[in-house]
Structure formats: structure tokens, C-alpha cells
Amino acid sequence: MRVVGVIDLLGGVAVHAHKGARHHYQPAVKTVGGAMTPGDAVALARSYCLELNVDELYVADLDAIMHGRPQYDLVAELASVGLPLWLDAGITSATQATNVLRLGARVVVGLETLPGFDALETICREVNGEQVAFSLDLRNGRPLVRDGSAFGAASVTDLAARAERAGVRTMIVLDLARVGSGSGVDFDLFASVRDAVPGVALMAGGGVRDAGDLTRLASAGCDGALVATALLSGRLQLPFDGRPIDRRT
Numbered sequence: 001m002r003v004v005g006v007i008d009l010l011g012g013v014a015v016h017a018h019k020g021a022r023h024h025y026q027p028a029v030k031t032v033g034g035a036m037t038p039g040d041a042v043a044l045a046r047s048y049c050l051e052l053n054v055d056e057l058y059v060a061d062l063d064a065i066m067h068g069r070p071q072y073d074l075v076a077e078l079a080s081v082g083l084p085l086w087l088d089a090g091i092t093s094a095t096q097a098t099n100v101l102r103l104g105a106r107v108v109v110g111l112e113t114l115p116g117f118d119a120l121e122t123i124c125r126e127v128n129g130e131q132v133a134f135s136l137d138l139r140n141g142r143p144l145v146r147d148g149s150a151f152g153a154a155s156v157t158d159l160a161a162r163a164e165r166a167g168v169r170t171m172i173v174l175d176l177a178r179v180g181s182g183s184g185v186d187f188d189l190f191a192s193v194r195d196a197v198p199g200v201a202l203m204a205g206g207g208v209r210d211a212g213d214l215t216r217l218a219s220a221g222c223d224g225a226l227v228a229t230a231l232l233s234g235r236l237q238l239p240f241d242g243r244p245i246d247r248r249t
Helices: 041-050 062-067 072-079 094-102 117-127 154-165 188-195 211-219
Strands: 004-008 015-016 057-061 087-088 106-110 130-137 172-176 201-205 223-226
Touching: 004 041, 004 062, 004 072, 004 188, 004 201, 015 062, 041 072, 041 087, 057 062, 057 072, 072 087, 072 117, 094 106, 106 117, 117 130, 130 154, 154 172, 154 188, 172 188, 188 211, 211 223
Parallel strands: 004 057, 004 223, 057 087, 087 106, 106 130, 130 172, 172 201, 201 223
Antiparallel strands: 004 015
């Protein structure tokens, strides 16, 4: 089970995501390990690596996602920490994806900002689908799509299957309404997505509370989970319950 540490960036600061209400996000803090200046993104990345035993990062550049203003200099600093890093920065083209790879990160293409699956297929073809993750963005279990997108009323499983056909090899199912809430995850949803896309690495995001949730996600067919609050609060410690963690990258 891969456990991926999450860093959300807003205005040059690492923030604590909570239920997708981005205008209310506050600087990220942690209550375990050594002291860290609230919101210090590079210190947070180092803490994930050196104190919390995480060996993979996911970074959401909220300035890029919401306003088209990527924070590439800061992302490059985070990549220099040395952990494999996935970056969601509102990527919609192969050119943008190539820029992300040049930073030393791998590419996350989010449903929230994607205009259509043609764009995803082009990105996977141009930069290699092994370097691309599709983030199936949800809010309260419903697909979160941009205005004017080509997705219509497609179901979660239909969207997952179409993304797999476009060439992605990693898929993140991320419910923003559960992020930072400690509310747990929808295990039945992940089981249904796994049935729809048996050939991809499946990652869960939003609501992971503890080692018990990771165990249940593994039983539902998930390969890993994106986690912030449970790690930074100490509710989840790695390795957990003596179970070996799969360190695949």
C-alpha cells in the first residue's frame, strides 16, 4: 500500500485543505515530529521524508488550478527534496505536461480542469502514459467538471474507464468534500472504480483517517492513498500495524 504525502500550495504557502473550501484554507501545521514554520512547503516536504517515513509526494498547485498561475519555482524546490513527486497544476496540454516533467515531477491531469478526453489522450501519447496520473475529481461523490467540458452526465465509473482508454496508468479518485474532514472514505465507490479499471494503479484521496482505512482500501482494490491530516496529526504512523508498505513508485 503506497502512502503519498499531500502538499497543497496557495500563494506560495503550504495550506491545510478542508472540504474543498479553498478560500478558507489556512497554513499547514503538524503536531508530530520537529517544529515547522506554519505554511513552509519545503520544510513540510522534508518532514514527510525525514520524520514521517513518506517516500512519495502529491502536490496540488491551487494557484495554477484556479487561476492559471503555476508556482513552478516552488515546485522545483519541492522536487529537489528528492522524493518522487506528482504535480496537479491544471494541466490541459502536452506542452504543460512536458514543463512539469522538466521540473522533476510527474504529471497529474485533473478532471476539474480538463476540457475533454482528447486532451488527456494527447498528453499520454506525447509524454508517456506511465508518467501521467488522472485525478477523478469529485465533490460529495459527484464528478467535478469545468464549465463547457465534454463530459456530459457521465458516471464516475464511465469517466474512469474513458481515462484508462486514453492511456493513463495511474488513477486518483479524489473527493474534495472529504479532504481534511476525517470523515472516512467511500469504500464501495473505490471497489466499483477498481472493477471498471482493473489495469491501472488506483489511489484514494480524501478522508483517510487511520491505518484501518488503509487496510479497507487495500481490500477494495486500492494500491495507495493520498494523506495529509492523518499523517500530520500523528493519527497515522508509517509503517502501520507492522504491515509492510509497498514502496512502488
